[in-house]
Amino acid sequence: MLDKLVYLDNAATTRLDERVLEAMKPYFFDVYAVATSEFGYSAGIEARETLDKVREILANALGASHEEFIFTSGSTESSNIALKGVALALGEKKGKHFIVSKIEDFPVLHSAKALERQGFRVTYLDVDSDGFVDLGQLGESITDETILVSIQHANQEIGTIQDIETIGRICREKGVLFHTDATHTFTRVPLDVRKVPVDLITVSANTIHGPSSIGGLYIRKGTPVAKWIDGGFQEFDLRAGIENIPGAVGFAKAVELVTLEENERLQAMRDHLIDRVLAEIPSTTLNGHRWKRIPQNANITFHLVEGESITLHLDMRGFAVSTGSACFSRSLEASHVIRGIGGDHERAHGSVRFTFGRYNTLQDVDAVVETVAEVVRELRNISPLGKDYEHEENYK
Amino acid sequence: MKFPYSEKVLEHFRHPRNVGKIENPDGKAVEGSPACGDMVAVYIKVDPETRRITDVKFESYGCASNIATGSIITELAKGKTIDEAKKVTWKQASEALGGLPPIKVHCSVLAVEGLRSAIQNYEERQGLVKDREPTTVEVVRKRLKKVINPVSGLNLVHTNLVKNIEVKDGIVRVVIDLPANHQFASAIKEEIADKIEHLWDVKKLEVEFTE
Numbered sequence: 001m002l003d004k005l006v007y008l009d010n011a012a013t014t015r016l017d018e019r020v021l022e023a024m025k026p027y028f029f030d031v032y033a034v035a036t037s038e039f040g041y042s043a044g045i046e047a048r049e050t051l052d053k054v055r056e057i058l059a060n061a062l063g064a065s066h067e068e069f070i071f072t073s074g075s076t077e078s079s080n081i082a083l084k085g086v087a088l089a090l091g092e093k094k095g096k097h098f099i100v101s102k103i104e105d106f107p108v109l110h111s112a113k114a115l116e117r118q119g120f121r122v123t124y125l126d127v128d129s130d131g132f133v134d135l136g137q138l139g140e141s142i143t144d145e146t147i148l149v150s151i152q153h154a155n156q157e158i159g160t161i162q163d164i165e166t167i168g169r170i171c172r173e174k175g176v177l178f179h180t181d182a183t184h185t186f187t188r189v190p191l192d193v194r195k196v197p198v199d200l201i202t203v204s205a206n207t208i209h210g211p212s213s214i215g216g217l218y219i220r221k222g223t224p225v226a227k228w229i230d231g232g233f234q235e236f237d238l239r240a241g242i243e244n245i246p247g248a249v250g251f252a253k254a255v256e257l258v259t260l261e262e263n264e265r266l267q268a269m270r271d272h273l274i275d276r277v278l279a280e281i282p283s284t285t286l287n288g289h290r291w292k293r294i295p296q297n298a299n300i301t302f303h304l305v306e307g308e309s310i311t312l313h314l315d316m317r318g319f320a321v322s323t324g325s326a327c328f329s330r331s332l333e334a335s336h337v338i339r340g341i342g343g344d345h346e347r348a349h350g351s352v353r354f355t356f357g358r359y360n361t362l363q364d365v366d367a368v369v370e371t372v373a374e375v376v377r378e379l380r381n382i383s384p385l386g387k388d389y390e391h392e393e394n395y396k
Numbered sequence: 397m398k399f400p401y402s403e404k405v406l407e408h409f410r411h412p413r414n415v416g417k418i419e420n421p422d423g424k425a426v427e428g429s430p431a432c433g434d435m436v437a438v439y440i441k442v443d444p445e446t447r448r449i450t451d452v453k454f455e456s457y458g459c460a461s462n463i464a465t466g467s468i469i470t471e472l473a474k475g476k477t478i479d480e481a482k483k484v485t486w487k488q489a490s491e492a493l494g495g496l497p498p499i500k501v502h503c504s505v506l507a508v509e510g511l512r513s514a515i516q517n518y519e520e521r522q523g524l525v526k527d528r529e530p531t532t533v534e535v536v537r538k539r540l541k542k543v544i545n546p547v548s549g550l551n552l553v554h555t556n557l558v559k560n561i562e563v564k565d566g567i568v569r570v571v572i573d574l575p576a577n578h579q580f581a582s583a584i585k586e587e588i589a590d591k592i593e594h595l596w597d598v599k600k601l602e603v604e605f606t607e
Contacts, residue, residue: 306434308459312409315399327434327459327503333579345583382415382463384426384437384455 006319006364010207010296010357011156011184016250017209017358023253024211027246035243036232047245054252061255062201062218063192070235071248074215075183078202079107079150081217081225081239082179086148086200087115088226095145096120099176101133103340105156107202108181112150125151130289131160131341138167142174153182153191153201157324157337157353158288159297161189168197177223183207183215184294187258188266199223205247209358210254214247262358267295269356269365274298276369281376287338287351296356299324301338301347302372305379310352313375319368324351402494405464412463414453414470423518427510434458434503436466438510440473442518447477454510458503461496465504468492469511478515484508502544509542531595533561536568539591543584552584559606566599568592575607 007015027050035051037044052066059069072078083098100112102124112122123141125133133151142149149171154161164180171178179200182191186203193201201218205211219225219238231240270293277284283303302310307323314321322328324335325348334348343351354368399406418424418439428435435458441451452473454466468489473481486508490496496504518524529535540558541551552558552572560571570588574581585603593601 304457306458306462309409309463312399312401312460315397316406316410325459327462327500382412382455383457384435385457 004318006360006368008354008356008360008364008368009320009322010360011353011355012322013206013212014209014357015359016211017254017257019257020210020250020253024246024250027249031245035245036234047243051243051245051248054248057252057255058203058216058248059218061187062203063194064218065221067236068193068219068221070217070219070238071244071251072215072217072239073213073244074206075105075181075202075204076107076215078204078215078217079105079179079181080111081229082200082202083108083111083115083148083150084228085225085238086177086179086223087118087120088228089224090147091120094147095143097123097143097145097147099123099125099138099141099146099149099151101125101127101151101162101340103127103131103155103157103337104150104152105181105183108150108152108179109336121145127340129342130292131155131158131337132289133162133167135163135166135170139170139174142171142176146174146176148177148179150179150181153180153185154189154294154297155288155337156184157335157351158299158341159184159293160288161185161292161294164191164198165196172197184297187255188263188294188296193218193220200225205251205254208254208258211247211250214244214251216251263295266356266360269360269362270295270298272362273354273365273369274300276366277372280369281373285347287341287343287347298354299351300354301343301351302376303346303350304383304385305350305376307348307350307352309379310350310372310375313379314368314371317371317375319371321368322353324348324353400497401460401464402496404492404494405460405496408464408467408493409460412454412456412467414467414474415455416453417455418451418453421514423514423516423521425510425513425517427506427513428458434462434506436462436506436510438466438469438507438514440511440514440518442478447479449473449476449478449481452511452514454507456507458506459500461500461504462506464493465489465496465507466510469507473511478518482512482515484511505544528596531563531566531568531592531597533563535595536561536563536570536592539595540570540588542591543587545580545584552588566597567602568598568600569602569604571604571606573606576605577607578605581605 031046033043033047035047038048056066059066168178177199181202183204199220204215227238229239285301287299307325308327311323324338326334334345338348421439422442423440426437437455439453443450452470456463456466472484486505541553543552545555557573559573562569588603
C-alpha cells in the first residue's frame with residue numbers, strides 16, 4: 001500500500017494551499033474585528049479596508065465591479081440566494097416560472113424543487129449525449145411568466161462546458177434573468193461579465209485550493225434579488241451575518257494563485273488519462289464532451305463493473321476518486337447527470353470521476369491508469385455479465 | 397486508513413472465496429439485474445444421495461457488500477444439506493461478516509436470495525417440487541417481497557407500497573402506491589417485471605402507479 005494518498009477528487013474539494021493559509025493567518029489573530037465596527041474602533045476600519053480590497057480582486061476576476069460581488073458561505077448558499085432571491089423579488093410581480101437544466105448540481109436542482117413546493121413552476125431542460133442543453137427547447141420554454149434561467153457553466157460530474165454566451169443572449173433577448181453556477185469553472189475557464197450577458201454567477205473557494213465555507217455571488221447591477229437571510233446590513237444589505245474576513249482573504253489569495261500554466265498542466269493530465277484509458281482498457285466510454293470540458297475533469301464508465309467496488313479497491317491502493325454509482329450515494333440513487341445524458345443505470349453504475357488539482361502530477365495519472373486497469377480486470381473476472389452471461393429466463 | 401466496512405467485509409471483498417462458474421451445475425440462479433444495480437449469480441453441485449452441497453460458486457456485478465456477501469454465503473452453504481442451506485439468512489451472513497451498514501441491505505440480500513433460488517432451481521430440475529404452482533395473488537405478493545424499495549432498503553410489501561394485486565386469466569395487475577414520476581418508479585417497475593413476468597402461467601404484467 002502506498003503511504004501517500006493520490007487525491008483525484010478535486011471537484012469535491014481541494015487541499016488548501018499553504019500560501020492561502022499564510023495570507024489568512026493575520027485575520028484570525030491580529031485583525032479579527034468585524035468590518036461593520038468601522039465607526040467604533042480602528043481595527044474595524046482595517047477589517048473594512050481588507051474586505052473591500054479582496055472583494056475588488058474577486059469581482060475583477062469576473063470582469064465585474066466590487067459592488068456587484070457578495071461573499072457567501074459557499075456555492076450552495078450562492079445558488080440558493082440567486083434562485084430564491086429572484087423568486088421572492090419577482091414571483092408576485094412578474095411570474096412564477098423557472099428554467100433549469102436537468103443536470104444542474106444539487107444547490108440549483110433542489111432549490112428549484114423547493115420552489116415547486118411553494119407554487120412555482122419549473123421547466124427542466126433536456127441535454128444531449130454530451131451534456132449540452134437544448135438551446136431550441138430553451139427558447140421555446142421561455143414565457144411571459146419566466147423570471148430566471150439557471151444553467152451551469154460546466155457540469156460537476158462530466159465537465160461539459162455549456163455555451164453560456166448564447167444562452168445569455170437568448171435570455172437577454174427575451175428579457176429573462178440568467179444565473180450560472182460557475183463552481184467548477186471559476187478561474188479555470190474564462191468568464192467575463194462584460195462579454196457574457198449573465199446576471200448572477202455562483203463561485204466558490206474550495207475548488208481552487210482556497211478555504212472551505214467561503215464562496216460568492218456575482219449580482220449584475222440592478223438585478224432584483226430579495227434579501228432573505230435577515231439580520232444585520234452586511235454585503236450591501238443582501239446577506240446578513242458577520243463577515244468571514246479570513247475566508248474572504250483566503251479566497252482572493254486562491255484566485256491570485258491560479259495561473260494559465262497551471263490550467264494547461266491540468267488539461268495535460270486530463271488528456272493523458274482519457275487517451276490512455278480509452279486506448280488501453282476495453283469497454284470504456286468517456287462521459288461528457290471530449291474537448292469542450294473543464295481542464296481538470298475526466299469521467300469514464302467502465303462497463304460491466306460497479307463503481308463503488310472500483311473506488312474502494314482504488315482507495316485500498318492509495319487513490320481517491322468518486323463514482324456516479326447508486327451504491328456510492330447515500331440516497332442510493334444513480335447519478336442524475338449520467339442518466340440525463342441518456343445513460344442507463346448500468347452506465348452510471350460503472351462511472352468513475354477523476355478530477356485533478358495543483359498537487360497532482362503526470363506520474364499520478366500513469367499510476368492511477370495502471371491501477372484502475374488492474375482493478376477493472378479483477379472485477380470483470382468475477383462479474384456474471386462477462387463472457388457467456390445467461391439471463392435468468394433462460395433456465396427458469 | 398479508515399474504511400466504511402468491517403475488516404471481515406474488506407477481507408472477503410479483496411479476496412472473494414469460490415468465485416466463478418461451475419460447469420454443468422445441478423442448480424443455478426441469477427438475482428438482481430443491471431437495471432436495479434447489483435447482480436449476483438450462484439451455482440451449486442449437490443450430492444444426489446445425501447442432498448449435500450458439495451460445491452458452490454458465485455459471480456458478482458456489484459458493490460463491496462454484494463461481493464462480500466456472495467463470498468460468505470458460499471462458505472456458509474458448502475457442506476450443508478439443501479434443506480439446511482435454504483435456511484441461511486441475511487442476518488447470519490451479515491453476522492459472519494462482522495456486520496454490514498444498514499443502507500447496504502439491498503445490495504447484500506441478493507446473494508442470500510441467489511443461494512435460495514439456486515436450490516429452488518435444483519429442486520425443480522430434480523422434480524422435487526411436486527407440481528407447478530399456479531400464480532395467485534399470494535404468489536405475486538410473495539415475489540414482490542423480493543423487490544426492494546431503494547428509499548428504505550426494505551421490500552415493497554413490508555413498506556406498504558403494494559396497493560393492489562389482481563390475477564385473472566394470466567394477466568397480473570399490480571398497483572404501487574407511488575407517483576409515476578417518483579425517482580425510483582422505473583427501477584421498481586423493472587424489478588417487478590423481473591420477478592413476475594417469467595412465471596410459467598403469466599401472459600401479461602401491468603404495473604401501475606397511483607398518481
